Amino acid sequence: MMNPKDPSEIQNKSLILSRYFDQRVGSEEVFAFTTKAHILRECVHNASADNFSVLHAGSVFAGNSASVADNDILLIDNLVEVLLPEQLVSEEIKHKTVLYMKESDCPPGYRLLQLCQLGRKCSRWLNDSLVTVGDAVFVSNENCKKVSMETMGAVSKPLLSSGSLDIIFSLKCNSWPKEAYEFTTRTRLFAWPSQLMVDKIIHDGCELIPVGDQYSRDNSLQWKISFAAAERQIVYSLNHVQRKVFILLKHLLQEIERTLNDNGVCNDMLNSYVMKTALFVAGENSHQNFWQEQNLFFCFWFCYNIVLSWVKSGYCPNFFIPTKNIFNRPIHVQNQQKLFHILNDFHQRKWMSLSVVKFFGPSVLEQLSNERVQSVLTSPETTENIEWRRDVGVMECLKMDITANKTSRAGMQACKAADLLLRTESDSDEMIAYYKTCVTLSNMALIVYTDRTLATDNKARYKSLKKCKHLLLPRASIGTSLLYLATFHFHLGTYWKALDICRQVISNGYFDTSPMNTRQSRRYIDEFCNKGYTLYHKLKTGYTPALQLQELLSLPHLQPEISKCPVGMHIPPLPYAAFLSFLCCHELGDIKGRDGALREMIVVKYDAQQGGHRHWIVHTLLGICYQTIGDTRRAVRAYMDSHDSPAALQEFNPARERIDALRSSDIG
Missing domain, CATH: 1.25.40.10 (Tetratricopeptide repeat domain)
Structure with missing residues (x-):
C-alpha cells in the first residue's frame, strides 16, 4: 500500500483502519461494557471497604488491546485525611489521622506530608513511617513503601488477576492543590473537558503516592501528587476515535522502544503517560467534530506531532501542572537527539509509519494491504457478527471478575451488587451485574462452608x-x-x-x-x-x-x-x-x-x-x-x-x- 497523499484517500483509508480497530481491539459497545464492568467491580468492592478503598486507573480505561494494557489500582487508606495548609480540621474528620501538605522547596508536583493529629484508629504503616524533623513530624515515603507492602498484599489480594497489574499505595486529598490552579482557569476554546467535568474533577481533589523526585537531594519525605481519578474522568469522556488514537500511540511506542534498544539507546523520555498527555492536549485544542472515523489518521498524526515537538524541546508539560516537566530529569542530550531522529524518521513516513505498528502478527499496514482483509472491512457487518461481538465483549467483562473477594465482606458486597442489578437498563448491563451478584453469593458460600466446622450436631x-x-x-x-x-x-x-x-x-x-x-x-x-x-x-x-x-x-x-x-x-x-x-x-x-x-x-x-x-x-x-x-x-x-x-x-x-x-x- 503506497503512501497516500490526497486527503480524501487518507480519509477512506482511515475508515478502513477504524473498522480494523473495531475487529481487533473492540467496538465502542465493547469498550462501554469494559468501563461499566470496572466501575461495578470497584463499587461492589468499596461498598464494604473499611480501612482501604480502591480506585481503578491505568490505560485499561482507555480501551487498550491486551498486548499493551496495564491495570493500575490505587489502594487508598480511608483512615487518613490530607488537607491543604490553610484548611481546618472539621468535625467530620476529627476521628481520623490528619496530615497537611507542605511545599518546603519541593519540586513541582511533590509535597511533604506533616502530621497534624493521629486518629483513634491508626494504620500500622503510618506509625512506622513517622519521622521527626526539628519540631515537626513528617511521613516518610521510604518507610511507608516498606511497611505497606504487607498491608497491600492482604487487602489487594481480591483485586489481583492475570495480566499487567500495578497496585499503588496512596492517600486521598479531597481538595485541589494550589499549583494545579491553572487547570481550573485555563481557556478552553473548544469546551473540552466541559466546565461541568472540570468542576467535578476539582471537587474530587487528588491523590498522593509514596514516590519522591529521584533527582532531589533529599526525597525520602516527598510524596508525589497524582491525578489518577481526574485522568480517569477525562478518559471516560473520550470518544471511540480518541481511544483508537491512544491505542495506536501505545503500539507505536512499543516499536520506538524496540528501535531504541536495537540501537543501544536508553529511552529516558517516552512512556505511555506521555502519550496519554498528548491525547489530552490534542483533545483540548481541537473541535470534537475533528475526532471522527474518517479523520483517524489525521487525529493520530496530530498527537504524534505534539510528542515530536516535546522531544525536540525537551519539555513535556503535565496536563494539570504545566510547570511540571514530565521529562524532568537530567536528559542525556545524545539520547534525546537519537530519539528525535528516530521519531522524525517515522514522521517522514507519514501513513507508512503504520508499517511498524503491530497488534497480532503482521503490521497494521500489511493487514490493511491484504485484499481479503480489505473486502471484509469494507463490507457491511452482518447482524450475526454484531451480536457475536457484543456477546464476546460481555464475556470478557465477566472474566474480569473471576477473583474471590474477602469473605468477611461478601454479605455487604452482595447487597451492593443486587442494588446495582436492580438499577440496570440494558440486557448486557443486567448480565454483568447479575454475574457480579452470583460471584459475591458464591463468596458467601465460602463463609458458610467454613462455619460448618462449628456446627454442634449433624442437623x-x-x-x-x-x-x-x-x-x-x-x-x-x-x-x-x-x-x-x-x-x-x-x-x-x-x-x-x-x-x-x-x-x-x-x-x-x-x-x-x-x-x-x-x-x-x-x-x-x-x-x-x-x-x-x-x-x-x-x-x-x-x-x-x-x-x-x-x-x-x-x-x-x-x-x-x-x-x-x-x-x-x-x-x-x-x-x-x-x-x-x-x-x-x-x-x-x-x-x-x-x-x-x-x-x-x-x-x-x-x-x-x-x-x-x-x-x-x-x-x-x-x-x-x-x-x-x-x-x-x-x-x-x-x-x-x-x-x-x-x-x-x-x-x-x-x-x-x-x-x-x-x-x-x-x-x-
Whole structure:
C-alpha cells in the first residue's frame, strides 16, 4: 500500500483502519461494557471497604488491546485525611489521622506530608513511617513503601488477576492543590473537558503516592501528587476515535522502544503517560467534530506531532501542572537527539509509519494491504457478527471478575451488587451485574462452608452445607462455573454427583470466543446468533472462563500451588473437569473410568487454547494423576513439563518442589 497523499484517500483509508480497530481491539459497545464492568467491580468492592478503598486507573480505561494494557489500582487508606495548609480540621474528620501538605522547596508536583493529629484508629504503616524533623513530624515515603507492602498484599489480594497489574499505595486529598490552579482557569476554546467535568474533577481533589523526585537531594519525605481519578474522568469522556488514537500511540511506542534498544539507546523520555498527555492536549485544542472515523489518521498524526515537538524541546508539560516537566530529569542530550531522529524518521513516513505498528502478527499496514482483509472491512457487518461481538465483549467483562473477594465482606458486597442489578437498563448491563451478584453469593458460600466446622450436631452441619450449596447454584448456572459446584460435591464425598457435572462440562465442549479463533467464533455464531436467544441462555453454554480456586474450597491435591500463588490458582475448565473426573473415579474405585479420564487429560494437554503450552498447571494436573496411581516416572516427567512450560506465572509454580519430594520419597 503506497503512501497516500490526497486527503480524501487518507480519509477512506482511515475508515478502513477504524473498522480494523473495531475487529481487533473492540467496538465502542465493547469498550462501554469494559468501563461499566470496572466501575461495578470497584463499587461492589468499596461498598464494604473499611480501612482501604480502591480506585481503578491505568490505560485499561482507555480501551487498550491486551498486548499493551496495564491495570493500575490505587489502594487508598480511608483512615487518613490530607488537607491543604490553610484548611481546618472539621468535625467530620476529627476521628481520623490528619496530615497537611507542605511545599518546603519541593519540586513541582511533590509535597511533604506533616502530621497534624493521629486518629483513634491508626494504620500500622503510618506509625512506622513517622519521622521527626526539628519540631515537626513528617511521613516518610521510604518507610511507608516498606511497611505497606504487607498491608497491600492482604487487602489487594481480591483485586489481583492475570495480566499487567500495578497496585499503588496512596492517600486521598479531597481538595485541589494550589499549583494545579491553572487547570481550573485555563481557556478552553473548544469546551473540552466541559466546565461541568472540570468542576467535578476539582471537587474530587487528588491523590498522593509514596514516590519522591529521584533527582532531589533529599526525597525520602516527598510524596508525589497524582491525578489518577481526574485522568480517569477525562478518559471516560473520550470518544471511540480518541481511544483508537491512544491505542495506536501505545503500539507505536512499543516499536520506538524496540528501535531504541536495537540501537543501544536508553529511552529516558517516552512512556505511555506521555502519550496519554498528548491525547489530552490534542483533545483540548481541537473541535470534537475533528475526532471522527474518517479523520483517524489525521487525529493520530496530530498527537504524534505534539510528542515530536516535546522531544525536540525537551519539555513535556503535565496536563494539570504545566510547570511540571514530565521529562524532568537530567536528559542525556545524545539520547534525546537519537530519539528525535528516530521519531522524525517515522514522521517522514507519514501513513507508512503504520508499517511498524503491530497488534497480532503482521503490521497494521500489511493487514490493511491484504485484499481479503480489505473486502471484509469494507463490507457491511452482518447482524450475526454484531451480536457475536457484543456477546464476546460481555464475556470478557465477566472474566474480569473471576477473583474471590474477602469473605468477611461478601454479605455487604452482595447487597451492593443486587442494588446495582436492580438499577440496570440494558440486557448486557443486567448480565454483568447479575454475574457480579452470583460471584459475591458464591463468596458467601465460602463463609458458610467454613462455619460448618462449628456446627454442634449433624442437623446443624447439614443445614450449613445445604445453605452453601444454594449460594453456589446461581454462579454454577453460567457456563463452566458449574465446576465450582462439582468441587463442592467432591468435598462432601458425593463423588458420583461431581462426576456427572464433570462429564456434562466435557460433553458440552467449550467456546474460545477470541477474534483470533475463527473456527470457534464461527461455531458460536452458527449456534447462537440471530436466533432470538437471551444473553443468559447463550452464556449458560458459551461462557468458559478459567476457574480460580481459593484455599477455602479447593482440592487438597492442589495445596502447594494454591498456597504459593497469591491470586488463587487459575485453571482452564476442560483440564480441570478431566482431572476432577479422574479423582472421582479413583475414589469410587472405577478403574475403567479413571483410565478414561487419564486419557482425556493426556489429550487435553495438547489443546490449542487450554493446553500445557499456555497453562503450566495442566502438566501439573497430569503429574498428580500419575502420582495417584503410583507411576512416579511419568509423574516426574509431567512435573518437569510443567516446570519447563513457556506459560506465564512460572514464579508461582511449585513443580520443582513436587519433583524433589517425589525423588526424596523414592530414596527413602
